Amino acid sequence: MKNVEHIGIAVKNFDEANSLYSKLLGVEAYKTEFVASENVNTSFFKVGQTKIELLEGVTPDSAISKFIEKRGEGIHHIAIEVDDILAEMERLKSEGFTLLNELPKRGADNKLVCFVHPKSANGVLVELTQEAR
Ligand SMILES: CC[C@@H](C(=O)O)C(=O)SCCNC(=O)CCNC(=O)[C@H](O)C(C)(C)COP(=O)(O)OP(=O)(O)OC[C@H]1O[C@@H](n2cnc3c(N)ncnc32)[C@H](O)[C@@H]1OP(=O)(O)O
Numbered sequence: 001m002k003n004v005e006h007i008g009i010a011v012k013n014f015d016e017a018n019s020l021y022s023k024l025l026g027v028e029a030y031k032t033e034f035v036a037s038e039n040v041n042t043s044f045f046k047v048g049q050t051k052i053e054l055l056e057g058v059t060p061d062s063a064i065s066k067f068i069e070k071r072g073e074g075i076h077h078i079a080i081e082v083d084d085i086l087a088e089m090e091r092l093k094s095e096g097f098t099l100l101n102e103l104p105k106r107g108a109d110n111k112l113v114c115f116v117h118p119k120s121a122n123g124v125l126v127e128l129t130q131e132a133r
Pocket residue numbers: 008035038040042053055063064066067070071076077079100106107108109111113115117118123124125127
């Protein structure tokens with residue numbers, strides 16, 4: 001495990017949230033991307049060595065829409081960068097964590113990602129992320 005690659009924040013209104021976070025952080029998003037596998041719009045802001053990812057669900061069944069419906073807007077997940085996502089997935093499985101994917105899937109920003117169930121991590125959804133090669 002290397003560093004906190006990003007913190008994901010679930011938002012209701014993508015345009016309004018982007019404008020607000022631009023003001024808050026004093027920088028514009030360096031990238032926006034629709035991620036079809038998750039049915040979300042994403043934007044990324046650099047904050048020192050890490051990033052803030054804003055996420056808006058585009059369908060009612062997306063994880064972000066369901067999260068907002070149940071819990072409202074706010075911090076949705078933390079993403080930890082790893083060198084070898086398959087090795088980390090094996091290690092976490094052997095430690096008893098519940099993974100939400102059998103295999104890494106394509107995330108935003110040219111990354112491979114895998115999620116650890118919040119019920120096995122003290123109520124926090126953890127994303128493993130590795131640069132896609
Ligand atoms: C854009 C790609 C990528 C990137 O590159 O960065 C992303 O960040 S994608 C982010 C969106 N995608 C995901 O979150 C995928 C992984 N998540 C899931 O598979 C599901 O959301 C879930 C975590 C398995 C929950 O789904 P489900 O069981 O269908 O929903 P429920 O609403 O019934 O929730 C069950 C239970 O879990 C609690 N919960 C849900 N989300 C979170 C969360 N983010 N953090 C903490 N807890 C969460 C929810 O409140 C329910 O709890 P109880 O009510 O106590 O049972």
